[in-house]
Amino acid sequence: xxxxxxNGALRGVALDHLLGWNLTIVFxxxxxxxxxxxxxxxxxxxxxxxxxxxxxxxxxxxxLFLHVVPLLGIVGLYLWMLVTxxxxxxxxxxxxxxxxxxxxxxxxxxxxWYFRYPGRDGVYGATKPTLVSAPTGNPxxxxxxxxxTADDVVSSILVLPAGQPVEITLRxxxxxxxxxxxxxxxxxxxxxxxxxxxxxxxxxxxDYVILCSQVCGLGHYRMQAQMRVVMPEQFNAWMATREGAAx
Amino acid sequence: MRxxxxxxxxxxxxxxxxxxxxxxxLVAVVTGTLLSLLMRIHRTWPDLAMPLHxxxxxxxxxxxxxxxxxxxxxxxxxxxxxxxxPNLVLPAQIGTRGMALPRLNAAAFWITTxxxxxxxxxxxxxxxxxxAGWTSYPPLSxxxxxxxxxxxxxDLWLIxxxxxxxxxxxxxxxxxxxxLTRHAxxxxxxxxxxxxxxWLVSSGLTVIAFTxxxxxxxxxxxxxxxxxxxxxxxxxxxxGIPQAAGSGTPMLWLHLFWFFGHPEVxxxxxxxxxxxxxxxxxxTRRPVPGYxxxxxxxxxxxxxxxxxxxxxxxxxxxxxYAGTAFGLTTMAIAIPSSAEVLTWLAMVFRGRLRVNTPLxxxxxxxxxxxxxxxxxxxxxxxxxxxxxxxxFFVVGHFHLVMSMAGVFSIFAGxxxxxxxxxxxxxxxxxxxxHFWVSLIAAYGTFYPMYLAGLAGEPRHYAQLAGPVESFAxxxxxxxxxxxxxxxxxxxxxVFLFNVFWSARAKVALAGANPxxxxxxxxxxEEHPTIENGPYGYGAGMGEREDFRPQWERxxxx
Numbered sequence: 021x022x023x024x025x026x027n028g029a030l031r032g033v034a035l036d037h038l039l040g041w042n043l044t045i046v047f048x049x050x051x052x053x054x055x056x057x058x059x060x061x062x063x064x065x066x067x068x069x070x071x072x073x074x075x076x077x078x079x080x081x082x083x084l085f086l087h088v089v090p091l092l093g094i095v096g097l098y099l100w101m102l103v104t105x106x107x108x109x110x111x112x113x114x115x116x117x118x119x120x121x122x123x124x125x126x127x128x129x130x131x132x133w134y135f136r137y138p139g140r141d142g143v144y145g146a147t148k149p150t151l152v153s154a155p156t157g158n159p160x161x162x163x164x165x166x167x168x169t170a171d172d173v174v175s176s177i178l179v180l181p182a183g184q185p186v187e188i189t190l191r192x193x194x195x196x197x198x199x200x201x202x203x204x205x206x207x208x209x210x211x212x213x214x215x216x217x218x219x220x221x222x223x224x225x226x227d228y229v230i231l232c233s234q235v236c237g238l239g240h241y242r243m244q245a246q247m248r249v250v251m252p253e254q255f256n257a258w259m260a261t262r263e264g265a266a267x
Numbered sequence: 268m269r270x271x272x273x274x275x276x277x278x279x280x281x282x283x284x285x286x287x288x289x290x291x292x293l294v295a296v297v298t299g300t301l302l303s304l305l306m307r308i309h310r311t312w313p314d315l316a317m318p319l320h321x322x323x324x325x326x327x328x329x330x331x332x333x334x335x336x337x338x339x340x341x342x343x344x345x346x347x348x349x350x351x352x353p354n355l356v357l358p359a360q361i362g363t364r365g366m367a368l369p370r371l372n373a374a375a376f377w378i379t380t381x382x383x384x385x386x387x388x389x390x391x392x393x394x395x396x397x398x399a400g401w402t403s404y405p406p407l408s409x410x411x412x413x414x415x416x417x418x419x420x421x422d423l424w425l426i427x428x429x430x431x432x433x434x435x436x437x438x439x440x441x442x443x444x445x446x447l448t449r450h451a452x453x454x455x456x457x458x459x460x461x462x463x464x465x466w467l468v469s470s471g472l473t474v475i476a477f478t479x480x481x482x483x484x485x486x487x488x489x490x491x492x493x494x495x496x497x498x499x500x501x502x503x504x505x506x507g508i509p510q511a512a513g514s515g516t517p518m519l520w521l522h523l524f525w526f527f528g529h530p531e532v533x534x535x536x537x538x539x540x541x542x543x544x545x546x547x548x549x550x551t552r553r554p555v556p557g558y559x560x561x562x563x564x565x566x567x568x569x570x571x572x573x574x575x576x577x578x579x580x581x582x583x584x585x586x587x588y589a590g591t592a593f594g595l596t597t598m599a600i601a602i603p604s605s606a607e608v609l610t611w612l613a614m615v616f617r618g619r620l621r622v623n624t625p626l627x628x629x630x631x632x633x634x635x636x637x638x639x640x641x642x643x644x645x646x647x648x649x650x651x652x653x654x655x656x657x658x659f660f661v662v663g664h665f666h667l668v669m670s671m672a673g674v675f676s677i678f679a680g681x682x683x684x685x686x687x688x689x690x691x692x693x694x695x696x697x698x699x700x701h702f703w704v705s706l707i708a709a710y711g712t713f714y715p716m717y718l719a720g721l722a723g724e725p726r727h728y729a730q731l732a733g734p735v736e737s738f739a740x741x742x743x744x745x746x747x748x749x750x751x752x753x754x755x756x757x758x759x760x761v762f763l764f765n766v767f768w769s770a771r772a773k774v775a776l777a778g779a780n781p782x783x784x785x786x787x788x789x790x791x792e793e794h795p796t797i798e799n800g801p802y803g804y805g806a807g808m809g810e811r812e813d814f815r816p817q818w819e820r821x822x823x824x
């Protein structure tokens with residue numbers, strides 16, 4: 021499991037634990053099967069063969085032992101996998117978002133991620149595709165006529181306070197992008213025309229890389245951004261300066 | 268009157284078509300392999316200038332990925348087990364000559380050839396080949412302005428796929444009609460070799476799945492050229508340019524594509540599973556235990572295979588309850604697959620192995636099927652897939668369970684059926700070298716990809732990138748993958764040499780039934796009567812030998 025990047029999310033611990041068990045069981049099943057295959061060859065080379073003529077006599081018992089029992093074991097394993105991981109999936113995706121969750125809108129654009137906070141009013145201002153203009157500093161096409169827009173904070177780095185639930189509203193302007201934060205064990209596609217929702221709680225302060233996990237064009241590999249998890253007071257101070265700048 | 272050359276080319280004779288399909292597969296596999304080596308070179312030495320081309324740019328890399336995937340999945344892994352092999356042995360295996368609907372069957376080959384030429388042409392048009400990957404998700408694949416290669420190159424890709432779908436359905440209709448209407452008297456369903464059961468199921472899947480892809484590709488072409496918006500919503504801004512309003516959604520493509528894409532995996536691997544059972548029975552000199560269970564498993568895999576496509580799009584924002592449901596169906600399909608694997612392992616361990624190349628390649632097939640298949644149930648869990656989706660973990664998974672298992676079953680088939688094509692056996696020593704080097708190199712190439720995926724390395728990246736902590740550890744892994752890939756490709760030169768070397772007139776003829784097999788493609792008679800089931804192996808089975816062919820009358824008591 022040391023191949024995984026360090027986990028910084030609340031539910032990442034449970035996921036790592038479960039993934040570790042899954043990988044361990046599957047790896048040893050793999051080894052056992054390969055050993056069986058190699059043993060069969062070695063036995064052959066050593067001049068011994070497994071079967072003698074007439075060993076069809078107890079074939080029913082043998083069949084049960086060699087096929088049905090292992091198959092039942094494997095079915096049990098699959099059931100265990102389904103049940104354990106469903107708890108995690110349900111907690112992540114099938115439940116509502118905490119009321120106090122911090123709101124951030126993530127927008128994918130070939131080949132950049134933009135992050136928008138709704139500001140003091142807690143409402144995202146309106147956007148219009150016709151207003152989108154990265155060169156003039158309005159990459160999201162914010163509509164200045166909407167009163168909710170004035171206090172919106174647009175950032176190219178995702179700053180979040182440690183220990184607070186976050187609700188991501190996921191959008192894209194052009195093609196499908198994949199919002200992937202390995203350190204948060206988080207992934208969801210941004211689908212054009214749809215708004216995605218994703219909830220998680222960052223726990224450990226530090227810098228985490230945000231990647232794009234769905235091929236989106238020639239710059240796909242460099243569509244990266246930074247997630248910075250800080251202590252709540254640092255977050256509030258950062259937000260205050262950005263909100264001040266927005267006015 | 269047609270000239271002899273014309274008759275040879277525009278033939279409706281299945282064995283001749285099988286040869287043509289094998290040549291086509293060879294062209295595709297050589298091209299696809301070279302493309303993959305270029306990808307490995309770029310990932311390992313990104314600044315290396317290639318002769319006649321220069322440095323590989325990121326868009327070139329994506330074009331290589333797209334064309335490699337398309338060539339291998341369609342023109343190698345589908346064409347050889349689902350078109351070449353049935354034409355080679357299916358009619359004989361059910362005791363008939365020729366396929367039903369022979370002209371439809373022959374036309375399928377020429378449409379497949381046209382499809383391949385159209386696809387390869389994409390390299391030579393302005394901006395080059397498409398870059399959207401073999402899954403070609405819109406809007407990237409729908410808008411010419413979304414990237415280089417997405418104009419003419421993408422059109423050619425879509426036309427090629429449309430033609431391929433047409434040919435695949437035509438060929439499969441011919442196979443279905445042959446099995447259902449042309450089987451000889453006495454060839455009951457309970458006596459069909461498991462290869463025929465596999466082709467029955469894979470052909471049914473082909474008709475259903477490739478029809479879905481045919482429709483999807485047609486709709487996408489329509490979005491690109493006729494102003495429709497099946498896959499395009501409103502409000503898109505591409506390269507700073509607002510796009511025309513639409514009323515569609517890319518989700519429609521995702522569903523249609525994977526409704527094709529997942530059954531496609533079984534179309535690729537089911538014929539190999541049937542062949543594995545047959546070869547294991549032959550080379551262990553034992554019947555297939557639980558023949559009925561194997562046939563039922565094959566059917567179940569086919570039926571369940573139509574209901575698992577959603578596991579490819581767990582993280583697309585699909586309803587999370589749908590994710591749970593698709594996780595359940597996916598686990599369900601793992602059960603008949605596991606049952607078949609357990610049967611093979613039991614056969615290997617109980618039988619008296621005759622170690623020849625066809626057997627070795629089947630053991631390799633089983634080995635890869637397990638190595639790749641076992642991670643399937645991990646990826647089937649939406650919660651775990653949410654980390655692993657579209658990382659190299661998935662690349663490792665499908666290259667082992669579909670590509671390597673598929674390719675090794677193809678090799679097993681070629682080594683096994685080569686005497687039907689040339690009257691001779693392939694050189695055994697060269698075959699064993701080919702097997703062992705390929706086996707080790709394939710594991711060296713694809714198994715470490717699991718580690719890269721765990722480290723968070725996404726697929727389709729022109730350069731190694733990922734979380735800094737796990738990034739450094741991956742550099743030696745990536746190098747190892749590249750060298751293994753070179754070794755894997757080099758081992759295939761031994762195979763190619765063997766194919767041509769063993770066909771020389773000097774090589775001794777193999778005789779009518781060199782593997783002492785029971786199935787009818789080895790029958791010396793043209794119209795045999797069918798007397799027995801397909802796997803009559805074992806001491807005392809035959810009159811003088813340890814097997815009773817399907818065409819041999821039972822011992823009188």
